[in-house]
Amino acid sequence: MxxxxxxxxxxxxxxxxxxxxxxxxxxxxxxxxxxxxxxxxxxxxxxxxxxxxxxxxxxxxxxxxxxxxxxxxxxxxxxxxxxxxxxxxxxxxxxxxxxxxxxxxxxxxxxxxxxxxxxxxxxxxxxxxxxxxxxxxxxxxxxxxxxxxxxxxxxxxxxxxxxxxxxxxxxxxxxxxxxxxxxxxxxxxxxxxxxxxxxxxPRVDGRSLDYSKMNEERGDEKPQKFSYSDETSPLKNQRSCYMTYTSLDVHDILREGFDRSPMFNGRIKSLGPRYCPSIEDKINRFADKERHQLFVEPEGWNTVEVYVNGFSTSLPEDIQYKALKSVVGFENVKFFRPGYAIExxxxxxxxxxxxxxxxxxxxxxxxxxxxxxxxxxxxxxxxxxxxxxxxxxxxxxxxxxxxxxxxxxxxxxxxxxxxxxxxxxxxxxxxxxxxxxxxxxxxxxxxxxxxxxxGLASEKRMKRMEQKMAESEKMVQFFKQTSVSVEETNPILLEKESAPISQSDKMFKVFSRPQIELEDMLRFRDVSDYVLENNLDEEIVEQAAIQVKYSGYIEKERNNADKLTRLEDVRIPDAFDYSQIKSMSIEARQKLAKIKPITISQASRVSGVSPSDISVLLVHMGR
Structure with a gap:
């Protein structure tokens, strides 16, 4: 076979x-x-x-x-x-x-x-x-x-x-x-x-929840999408999520199971995700907090199964159930399955x-x-x-x-x-x-x-990207070349609590102000006419607006990146012997010998390697 x-x-x-x-x-x-x-x-x-x-x-x-x-x-x-x-x-x-x-x-x-x-x-x-x-x-x-x-x-x-x-x-x-x-x-x-x-x-039965007691969390009014391709379209209809909270009563019930918790009785010895802690970890680490958010997320368009985001747990199933029943909106909750931890x-x-x-x-x-x-x-x-x-x-x-x-x-x-x-x-x-x-x-x-x-991205996708880039760059040039009048500009600037202009100025300069958002740019007649005449979609307009509004930050960051990228060109020989560099810290020698970075830039990011260690390495390599 x-x-x-x-x-x-x-x-x-x-x-x-x-x-x-x-x-x-x-x-x-x-x-x-x-x-x-x-x-x-x-x-x-x-x-x-x-x-x-x-x-x-x-x-x-x-x-x-x-x-x-x-x-x-x-x-x-x-x-x-x-x-x-x-x-x-x-x-x-x-x-x-x-x-x-x-x-x-x-x-x-x-x-x-x-x-x-x-x-x-x-x-x-x-x-x-x-x-x-x-x-x-x-x-x-x-x-x-x-x-x-x-x-x-x-x-x-x-x-x-x-x-x-x-x-x-x-x-x-x-x-x-x-x-x-x-x-x-x-x-x-x-x-x-x-x-x-x-x-x-735990996963629970949505039919057993009382959503009227929770806060509704809707999607965006004008939803976008992930893919840059034309294979998909933005959502026309959306399902709401909901939010509720734990309470001191819920926390007290959860603590009843701590002696049987694998997290606290030593059965689990490995580390879990710091930024997505279990509910028992949260109430233990943040004992001063009276409540924690729970996001109630539907598992699909038609299923009644619900995911209780924020209630990750490995406590005994009876404690999970008892505690969740004390959450507002979950008084009659039915489990599909309990939560668990996995090593x-x-x-x-x-x-x-x-x-x-x-x-x-x-x-x-x-x-x-x-x-x-x-x-x-x-x-x-x-x-x-x-x-x-x-x-x-x-x-x-x-x-x-x-x-x-x-x-x-x-x-x-x-x-x-x-x-x-x-x-x-x-x-x-x-x-x-x-x-x-x-x-x-x-x-x-x-x-x-x-x-x-x-050879992975298709020619169609490449052409679509090139067209988008050309149109957004063309719009940026339009902002650089087109002036706005005092009469049209100052009412908007004053409304946004930004200093008025004394004479007409280029759009690029006015739109670079931190108070001015995309919605404000589109209020200028020349801008809205340009968008309509060129049939530009929201993605291109937003891209051009960002390029204008954040041009200074983008240029500064690009320059910083270019300086550090030069260190990527300084390659370290494959068989480099770090043990010979006595003036480098012992920790740095050990870490670099183990990880074997390819370039000086990579070596500089190794935990335990200091800037002085990198300086010594550069000198040793004749740089």
Whole structure:
């Protein structure tokens, strides 16, 4: 059945595996996607949503590179929100509520329609490694399937252990078994392994809730979409979410179960996600808080299943139920299933190259939670890059590595490779030093040309991006060349509490004022006429407005990025011996010898390496 040698085998069909398989196959490589359940491809194991703070930027970047996440999110969305609109555009982050069942279905249909992609349902129990190079995988039935590269995207399944109160049992997800064998093979090959924890809230029956007692959370009045392609359209109808709160009574009930909590009685020894703590962790760490928000999120258009965001827990099921019944609106709640915590194996990502290929085994790539991250978006981004680079390696082409000033994906991977992580890593806008450059609105400008160059983004998508760029640049020039009168301008400026002008001035200068927003620009007759005459859509107008309003910040950040990028050109020899540099700190020598950064810029970001250590290194290299 498996006589041929595949170019790339992808193990696991979560968000990372699905993106990896699609990217590899679309780059022309014969690809096999192996999963323990073909019914659960791209399953939303936790919340039914895509995007959010910084995560929305990542989904846009995946889409700009030719991945599927943005298209699937648009086609299966039930609500759209642009978060942080009250802040600058560097902080704007798109987010959708998704129809969980339709999301997985759409992913499967898109993958099945992808040429060069085969599927097989079985557990992968080991790797074939020959002379330091991966040569395929072994399955639980004893089948050997050979390939030139392998991408491991095992999620929470590697030796997964589920905790509910004092009960624990093997599993990679509720109702699904754990995966065994791969960790042992990797440790035998010399990899360092660790354990991490994540958790999920109870799912409840929406028919048992009283929404009239909760705050309704609607989507945007003018919803946008994730994908830059014309394959999807903005939502016409949306479903509301709701918000309620815990209380001191709820907290007291939860504390009744602390002695049986695996978090507090020592059963769970691994670290969970800092920025998505369990409800018991929240009331323990923030004992002064009288209440915590709970977001009540529908799981789809038609299902009555509801996700209780903010109530992640591994407490005993009777405590979960008793506490949730004391939440306003949940007095008659019925459970679909209790919340639980899960521990699983991961491999510290400092063992990887920036291509996500392992340093120890040639042709073996890791992506997703196996690298210590949390979140669908972070997993999808890694899967896409691992799939791209596995395919490029097989084709003997140069890899695709994104810099920190080019993409949030570049920040994500660079953080993992150079700093490592001891707790589930989650992306935030604050992690990116060039976030004014890495906005959600310009991901296609930044990344589609790179994807088109390697053959992933289509010519149609490239032309669409070029047209959008040309039209937005043309509008910026219009702002630079067109003047506004005192009579038309001053009433608007005074209304916005901005100093009036004494003579006519160029639009570019007036619109650069911090008080002036896009809506104010469109109040000028010449601007509204220009938009109508050129039939410009909102995306282009918004892009041009951002370029004008934030031109100073963008230019300054670009200059800073260019200065630091020069250090990316200073390469460190592969066999560089750090132990010989006695004037460098012992910690720096040890960390650099372990991580083996490729450039001075990467070395400067390694945890424990100081600026003085970098200066010593530069002097030693004759720089």
């Amino acid at each position: 498996f006589n041929e040698v595949y170019d790339v085998i992808v193990v696991g069909a979560g968000h990372a595996g699905s993106e990896a398989a699609a990217a590899s196959a679309n780059l022309g490589c014969k690809t096999l996607l192996v999963t323990m359940s073909l019914q659960n491809i791209a399953q939303m194991s936790c919340n039914p949503a895509m995007g959010g703070i910084a995560k929305g930027q990542i989904v846009r970047e995946i889409d700009a590179l030719g991945g599927y996440s943005g298209i699937v999110s648009d086609k299966t969305a039930i609500q759209f929100k642009m978060l942080n609109k009250s802040k600058g555009p560097a902080m704007w982050s798109p987010r959708v509520q998704s129809d969980r069942m339709r999301f997985a279905e759409e992913w499967r249909l898109m993958l099945e329609a992808t040429p060069n992609l085969d599927f097989y349902q079985e557990m992968v129990s080991g790797l074939i490694i020959e002379s330091g190079k991966v040569a395929g995988v072994k399955t639980s039935l004893g089948i050997e399937i050979r390939s030139k590269a392998v991408v491991l995207t095992n999620g929470t399944f590697l030796n997964g252990l589920i905790h509910i109160g004092e009960k624990q049992f093997g599993g990679g997800r509720a109702g699904e078994s754990a995966s065994y064998g791969i960790t042992e093979d990797l440790v035998k090959a010399g990899f360092e392994a660790g354990r991490m924890k994540t958790g999920t809230p 699983y194996d991961y491999f510290p990502p400092t063992q990887l190259k920036h291509t996500l290929e392992t340093k120890l085994v040639d042709g073996l790539f890791f992506a997703g939670q196996i690298n210590g991250t949390t979140g669908y978006e972070e997993a999808g981004a890694q899967g896409l890059m691992a799939g791209i680079n596995a395919a490029l390696k097989v084709k003997e082409q140069d890899p695709l590595i994104l810099r920190r000033d080019e993409a949030y994906i570049g920040v994500l991977i660079d953080d993992l490779i150079t700093k490592g992580t001891e707790e589930p890593y989650r992306m935030f806008t604050s992690r990116a030093e060039y976030r004014t450059l890495l906005r959600q609105d310009n991901a296609d400008f930044r990344l589609t040309p790179k994807s088109f160059e390697i």
